[in-house]
Amino acid sequence: MSQQTGVPWRRRQRTFGRHSGLLDWFSSRSTVGVLMCLPVILIIGILVVYPFVFSIYLSMLNKPETEFVGLGNYVFLWGRETFWMVVRQSLIFTFFAVLFKVLIGLAVAHIIHHLPDRGQRLWRGLALIPWVIPPALGTLGWWWLFEPRYSAFNWLLQGMGFEAIAWLSDVFWARFAVVTVNVWYGAPFFMIMYLAALKTIPAELYDAAKVDGASPWQQFIYVTLPMMRNIIAITILFSTIVTFANFDIVRVLTQGGPRNSTHLFATYAFRVGIETGDVPLGAAVSLFMFPILAVLAYFILRNVRDRSERV
Amino acid sequence: MHTSWTRRRLVRATSLAAVGTLAAPYVKRAHSAGTVTLGLWDHWVPGANDRMVELANEWGAENNVDVQIDFITSVGNQNLLTAAAEARARAGHDILSHPTFQIAVHQNALEPVDDVCEALMAEYGDFADNAVYLARLDGTWRAVPTCAGSQSYPMCSRLDYFRDIAGVDLQDMFPAGPRDPEKSKDWTRANFLEHARKLHAAGHPFGDPIGQTSDSQDWLGPLFLSFGSMMADENGNITADSDETREALAYMEELVQYMPDDIYAWDDAANNRWLISGEGSTIHNPPSPWTVAKRDAPEVAANVWHHDAPAGPRGHYRGNLPYFWGLWEFSPNKSAAKDLLLHLARREQQAALVEASQGFDMPMLKSFDDFTTYVDAAPPSGTLYNYPVQGNEILTVAGWPAPPSIAANIYFQALIPNMVARVTVDNESHDDAIAWAIDELEGFMRG
Numbered sequence: 085m086s087q088q089t090g091v092p093w094r095r096r097q098r099t100f101g102r103h104s105g106l107l108d109w110f111s112s113r114s115t116v117g118v119l120m121c122l123p124v125i126l127i128i129g130i131l132v133v134y135p136f137v138f139s140i141y142l143s144m145l146n147k148p149e150t151e152f153v154g155l156g157n158y159v160f161l162w163g164r165e166t167f168w169m170v171v172r173q174s175l176i177f178t179f180f181a182v183l184f185k186v187l188i189g190l191a192v193a194h195i196i197h198h199l200p201d202r203g204q205r206l207w208r209g210l211a212l213i214p215w216v217i218p219p220a221l222g223t224l225g226w227w228w229l230f231e232p233r234y235s236a237f238n239w240l241l242q243g244m245g246f247e248a249i250a251w252l253s254d255v256f257w258a259r260f261a262v263v264t265v266n267v268w269y270g271a272p273f274f275m276i277m278y279l280a281a282l283k284t285i286p287a288e289l290y291d292a293a294k295v296d297g298a299s300p301w302q303q304f305i306y307v308t309l310p311m312m313r314n315i316i317a318i319t320i321l322f323s324t325i326v327t328f329a330n331f332d333i334v335r336v337l338t339q340g341g342p343r344n345s346t347h348l349f350a351t352y353a354f355r356v357g358i359e360t361g362d363v364p365l366g367a368a369v370s371l372f373m374f375p376i377l378a379v380l381a382y383f384i385l386r387n388v389r390d391r392s393e394r395v
Numbered sequence: 396m397h398t399s400w401t402r403r404r405l406v407r408a409t410s411l412a413a414v415g416t417l418a419a420p421y422v423k424r425a426h427s428a429g430t431v432t433l434g435l436w437d438h439w440v441p442g443a444n445d446r447m448v449e450l451a452n453e454w455g456a457e458n459n460v461d462v463q464i465d466f467i468t469s470v471g472n473q474n475l476l477t478a479a480a481e482a483r484a485r486a487g488h489d490i491l492s493h494p495t496f497q498i499a500v501h502q503n504a505l506e507p508v509d510d511v512c513e514a515l516m517a518e519y520g521d522f523a524d525n526a527v528y529l530a531r532l533d534g535t536w537r538a539v540p541t542c543a544g545s546q547s548y549p550m551c552s553r554l555d556y557f558r559d560i561a562g563v564d565l566q567d568m569f570p571a572g573p574r575d576p577e578k579s580k581d582w583t584r585a586n587f588l589e590h591a592r593k594l595h596a597a598g599h600p601f602g603d604p605i606g607q608t609s610d611s612q613d614w615l616g617p618l619f620l621s622f623g624s625m626m627a628d629e630n631g632n633i634t635a636d637s638d639e640t641r642e643a644l645a646y647m648e649e650l651v652q653y654m655p656d657d658i659y660a661w662d663d664a665a666n667n668r669w670l671i672s673g674e675g676s677t678i679h680n681p682p683s684p685w686t687v688a689k690r691d692a693p694e695v696a697a698n699v700w701h702h703d704a705p706a707g708p709r710g711h712y713r714g715n716l717p718y719f720w721g722l723w724e725f726s727p728n729k730s731a732a733k734d735l736l737l738h739l740a741r742r743e744q745q746a747a748l749v750e751a752s753q754g755f756d757m758p759m760l761k762s763f764d765d766f767t768t769y770v771d772a773a774p775p776s777g778t779l780y781n782y783p784v785q786g787n788e789i790l791t792v793a794g795w796p797a798p799p800s801i802a803a804n805i806y807f808q809a810l811i812p813n814m815v816a817r818v819t820v821d822n823e824s825h826d827d828a829i830a831w832a833i834d835e836l837e838g839f840m841r842g
Contacts, residue, residue: 147800147841148503160838160841164838165831165834166808166835166838220471231665232657232658232660232661232665233655233657233661233665233668233669234668250656250657250659250660251660252660253606253656253657253658253659253660253820258660338607338660339606339607339608339662340607341606341607341659341660341809342606342607342659342660342816342820343813343816343817343820343821344607344808344809344813354472355807355808356808358472358475358476358479359472359475359803359807360496360500360800360803360804360807360808361496361497361499361500361501361800361803362804362841363479365841
């Protein structure tokens, strides 16, 4: 047959071999995997990577966006007192908000986990309500509670014989208010994650601990916590990133006041970038924490992976 | 049959065709002159948007232009975000509404509209100084000032409280008609302190926010100017460290004693509620609380009078936030868009828009201060007569006279209210508060 086609045997073999290789390549699992993921990779590229790279580029332009200034905007921010106040506040806000979200999420998850099965679903649903309300709307509700003149909290306090509190005009109480609303909004996410993790802990471990005479506290410290360490680390990581980037709570509740004392990166970036028209500086403000968060994410995720591999 | 085309025959046929084409009547069709798109501020007064659509469509029908309008809310700064996106993408509407400082922000992307503004000035006289300051940049008009969304910040006061408690007849000083300047010569910052003290003692204090909000800037900016205190001059030189600033701060130390304690957390609606509740005696605001009070608290509305802010030792100023219509430099239909801008900015159309806004909008052409909407507003009869400036007040914005790009920082980063709060809440010395302000101003100066 080969003589009939008139094509030399070696050349035909090369052609056939190439087709076969291409077919093999197309039919390999990894190639199919990549091809299947291609739409998602494309979407991420357009919606995440491009804006991110563009914002880095923007942060390196001068105010009228006509000149490349390298790290000039970051150096400028480094020397501004108000910016460092924003950094300090963002750290304080994130630390306390994440801490209380973890503690409250853990406590509520335990309480719901130990409820009888019949009532659990209802309480689970109720506890999730803050998380499903749009944050701007929920914060508006809180604003009415903290409202300087007709505050519902102050009405209660004064009804009980206490002094009214200047919730949103005093620096301490304003910071307390924004952290409280963030915890109210975010704690249900922690709760549901921890509840799911609690369900996966084998009952035998608790039985064995009880046989060994462990108290409930010791069971929590030596069984529950080690089994939940990964999920706690991941929720803290995700929540830290999201909390750092919070915008709507501060925007609705205090607009960064009193005296700039509740501004976070996002609200300050919006003020500088959009309201006053200095988009490059606004981009620099919002990107300032990126390296720190990236390093934090790297170490936490590496820690989680190492522990998973050990298990 | 074979017919051959000679040169003579070809010339005759083409000539006939050309004559026929030229002689054929031009059939004008709807929208034959193209489309003009507008992104306008979404008015919060019901019916104001509809009137705008009617006026624009009237022009569209006359000129065979398809006019398409999108109303963009300022809630959540959606209008600022839209403008930023369109300027960057160099695509979007032909005409876009821009609030106060946004002309300076988008200066390089806006088409000069000197022809439109000069035609309006030739017909109706000058624009308010504040509109010139914000939209005529480097000698070129970059946008057309409009009434739609523009507002001023007169005082909205209770006639009864001022008459019965402070012994001041506001209607006599600022009547709904020609005024006698002699009668209002004692309406000064110094005397206002005494009125504020009496009103506070009677349980009806003067109340306005001192915070990060827009209203805070709109009464404190003019107040500082009335003492001669400017944060930076027209060349961008920092001038905050002055005896005038210290004088204004000292005045504020005294005034806040007669104001509610919680003003540092008030938002833009808090002073409105303060007046409507019947507790407050006076605030600085456009007529929105009066409009709401007409519906919710008619007895309050019937006693609210809009009038001049007190004169300071070095000037008489009133807060003003103008709106502008800007034509993008990348607009594909500039000629038609300019014609539409001219149409909408004329007296008849501006009067119709003011009427539809129930007197909330304020025209930026000085000669438009006699619209019947302001004269007829009631109760009390003529309460809005002084909403457009009728006396010697100069409309201004916090940050004036610094170049608008610097003034925008002074305004939005709440430099003046924060300086006041540092002195009156944190008990910082005047020198420390001014030193802080200067440090902030140095940051605002970056090019």
